[in-house]
């Protein structure tokens with residue numbers, strides 16, 4: 001299964017297209033969307049946990065293989081990927097698990113909590129913009145020599161431990177830009193599924209604060 005984490009504040013077509021391309025390309029039976037929680041010491045999301053979860057559910061409803069997993073959002077403390085993956089591994093002892101991350105996140109991997117333990121739990125799938133180059137030197141360069149693969153079948157033949165890098169269509173949409181567009185009173189139509197847009201418009205969750213306060 002693929003695991004696609006993010007703050008999803010809000011989810012948009014950039015996320016959904018990436019998830020869709022990877023589920024097809026990697027022939028994954030399932031792509032789990034895992035909205036991040038709101039730990040006490042991190043910058044808070046703009047929309048509440050409940051609304052972010054509802055938007056991810058609306059965005060993925062009816063799409064075969066797309067599943068929402070609310071475990072991180074339900075936690076009050078920090079959620080480290082390595083801990084979430086350990087939980088998933090306990091639930092699925094033999095299944096290949098593919099953690100999807102962007103190239104920017106991959107470049108910061110050595111700063112992650114217990115990052116080397118990730119490879120005993122899951123594969124890493126790095127989705128990058130066309131034109132990006134993978135590191136060839138330093139700890140990540142070495143990691144790629146040891147664990148990198150260009151073969152999808154390698155991700156199915158073992159439950160964890162490989163790194164697969166793939167270019168995905170990059171739609172220039174970001175949650176930050178979507179929020180500012182809405183706060184400026186513009187319509188987010190065609191940047192996200194209608195169900196997500198409806199939740200945003202009905203709840204006013206990204207409306208400019210001074211306007212909502214009246």
Ligand code: ATP
Nearest residue numbers: 005006007008014015018101102171173174175176
């Ligand atoms: P923000 O603008 O607040 O940083 P975001 O749009 O990047 O938000 P996140 O929820 O932080 O959204 O992203 C979750 C994952 O989706 C990350 O791995 C990120 O790299 C990836 N992602 C975000 N936007 C796109 C996009 N337009 N195309 C492909 N992948 C994306």
